[in-house]
Amino acid sequence: MARLYLASKLSYSGPQFNVISKNDIKVIRSLHRKKQRDDMNLFLVEGEKLVDELLLSEIKVKSVYCLAQSTESIKSDWLVITPREMSQISTHSPLLAVAYKLKPEPDIKKLSNQKILVLDGIRDPGNLGTIIRTADWFGIHSIIASKDTVDCYNPKVVQATMGGLFRCEMHYEDLSVLLELKKLNSSFRIFGAVLSGQDLSPLAEYKSSAGALIIGNESLGISEPVQLMIDHQVTIPRKGVAESLNAAISASILLHEWSN
Amino acid sequence: MARLYLASKLSYSGPQFNVISKNDIKVIRSLHRKKQRDDMNLFLVEGEKLVDELLLSEIKVKSVYCLAQSTESIKSDWLVITPREMSQISTHSPLLAVAYKLKPEPDIKKLSNQKILVLDGIRDPGNLGTIIRTADWFGIHSIIASKDTVDCYNPKVVQATMGGLFRCEMHYEDLSVLLELKKLNSSFRIFGAVLSGQDLSPLAEYKSSAGALIIGNESLGISEPVQLMIDHQVTIPRKGVAESLNAAISASILLHEWSN
Numbered sequence: 001m002a003r004l005y006l007a008s009k010l011s012y013s014g015p016q017f018n019v020i021s022k023n024d025i026k027v028i029r030s031l032h033r034k035k036q037r038d039d040m041n042l043f044l045v046e047g048e049k050l051v052d053e054l055l056l057s058e059i060k061v062k063s064v065y066c067l068a069q070s071t072e073s074i075k076s077d078w079l080v081i082t083p084r085e086m087s088q089i090s091t092h093s094p095l096l097a098v099a100y101k102l103k104p105e106p107d108i109k110k111l112s113n114q115k116i117l118v119l120d121g122i123r124d125p126g127n128l129g130t131i132i133r134t135a136d137w138f139g140i141h142s143i144i145a146s147k148d149t150v151d152c153y154n155p156k157v158v159q160a161t162m163g164g165l166f167r168c169e170m171h172y173e174d175l176s177v178l179l180e181l182k183k184l185n186s187s188f189r190i191f192g193a194v195l196s197g198q199d200l201s202p203l204a205e206y207k208s209s210a211g212a213l214i215i216g217n218e219s220l221g222i223s224e225p226v227q228l229m230i231d232h233q234v235t236i237p238r239k240g241v242a243e244s245l246n247a248a249i250s251a252s253i254l255l256h257e258w259s260n
Numbered sequence: 261m262a263r264l265y266l267a268s269k270l271s272y273s274g275p276q277f278n279v280i281s282k283n284d285i286k287v288i289r290s291l292h293r294k295k296q297r298d299d300m301n302l303f304l305v306e307g308e309k310l311v312d313e314l315l316l317s318e319i320k321v322k323s324v325y326c327l328a329q330s331t332e333s334i335k336s337d338w339l340v341i342t343p344r345e346m347s348q349i350s351t352h353s354p355l356l357a358v359a360y361k362l363k364p365e366p367d368i369k370k371l372s373n374q375k376i377l378v379l380d381g382i383r384d385p386g387n388l389g390t391i392i393r394t395a396d397w398f399g400i401h402s403i404i405a406s407k408d409t410v411d412c413y414n415p416k417v418v419q420a421t422m423g424g425l426f427r428c429e430m431h432y433e434d435l436s437v438l439l440e441l442k443k444l445n446s447s448f449r450i451f452g453a454v455l456s457g458q459d460l461s462p463l464a465e466y467k468s469s470a471g472a473l474i475i476g477n478e479s480l481g482i483s484e485p486v487q488l489m490i491d492h493q494v495t496i497p498r499k500g501v502a503e504s505l506n507a508a509i510s511a512s513i514l515l516h517e518w519s520n
Contacts, residue, residue, distance in 0.1 A: 135500075239399030241399075242396035246420075249512045253516045
């Protein structure tokens with residue numbers, strides 16, 4: 001298609017095709033790996049809805065690649081590439097952006113006066129993405145994740161957040177930071193989702209206080225050192241026989257109880 | 261390994277290796293396709309935890325394949341196969357069962373006196389599996405799904421239910437059956453999860469009545485003809501800016517509100 005265009009350049013009035021270099025393709029493909037995302041401070045955003053949300057956010061965009069025929073309003077700084085080139089950088093999307101990762105420094109004072117979500121070893125990208133999407137629904141915009149939590153810039157996570165990632169302050173920290181938050185604000189409450197705690201009443205009781213809600217790993221739950229920091233162990237009442245709930249499901253029911 | 265055993269048969273006291281035929285391998289692999297599952301009335305269950313749950317359930321099991329070294333208590337009717345054979349029938353599990361699908365006829369009278377979950381076009385296997393797992397937690401054991409809902413015997417669904425599928429009565433029906441339930445029980449309430457309804461108070465108000473909670477398709481919501489059957493449109497209060505919630509997340513928060 002690019003060649004066809006070049007052959008009839010003078011009479012052609014459609015979109016301007018750009019050339020994507022082999023090196024650009026290599027860089028974009030490498031961003032599926034965490035190490036590369038960290039080294040280059042970049043991540044991928046795929047799909048029309050998600051790129052729209054990205055462009056509305058404060059995140060700095062490096063480049064947007066689109067197909068001539070797939071997007072209605074191609075912006076002047078987008079790079080129009082051929083379907084063949086697109087298939088080399090994206091598996092299913094007609095639109096792909098490369099963006100700069102946000103790296104906010106945690107503002108401990110500010111965090112100690114907010115309701116925050118804490119993730120202790122969430123490993124499944126779909127779970128993390130769904131949790132970020134749900135936190136966005138409930139107006140929770142600060143998340144502290146243990147360092148063994150899956151990378152929030154993993155493309156599967158980005159996809160599942162449905163744009164929530166672009167409105168979320170995500171901090172990967174040692175979770176002992178929670179003790180600092182408590183020191184700064186004595187009314188800061190720490191809730192932990194466990195299978196054998198009391199019911200959800202503490203979430204309702206301390207709804208108006210700042211605090212942290214901790215969700216543990218999918219199979220191991222909250223790690224031992226972090227369990228020691230919990231003020232209120234909370235458990236979703238069970239009526240049936242399932243052994244446990246999915247981590248994103250637990251997080252959502254608890255966020256709903258805490259925020260409404 | 262099987263050959264090694266045969267060579268030293270007289271002195272060998274470990275597990276008896278069985279032969280899995282090429283045809284058995286072909287049949288098992290074909291059960292990843294819905295048409296084959298329907299034609300043969302069989303489905304696959306993979307993994308130790310899930311096979312354990314299967315054996316505790318009322319579901320009839322056709323065969324169980326295991327590895328000699330991977331399971332502590334190999335039952336006498338299990339078929340012990342080599343790792344090479346296992347890799348031909350299962351991608352990641354040391355234990356695989358082939359079981360007969362349950363085909364319960366919907367008991368309309370009984371359903372009209374229960375709390376049931378209704379799924380209108382859920383397409384994502386992970387979502388369906390998570391919804392079944394969560395319904396199991398909340399003691400909801402009858403699910404009516406529209407015929408375009410993903411097959412509950414899809415291996416990804418089975419995996420995500422974490423055993424909930426084995427305790428669940430799943431009916432694929434035209435959703436006009438809901439009108440029959442209402443005819444049989446005038447206090448049967450129909451709730452629909454929508455983005456622009458009232459809050460969740462009807463779920464609390466009619467908690468003790470029989471009724472149906474309808475969850476719609478991931479991107480399209482509840483289909484138009486089904487919307488007409490809804491008595492109470494319910495919406496999860498939003499505090500933030502996300503456009504919507506994942507279908508399994510919505511289902512879970514609503515089931516929590518309805519059952520507690």
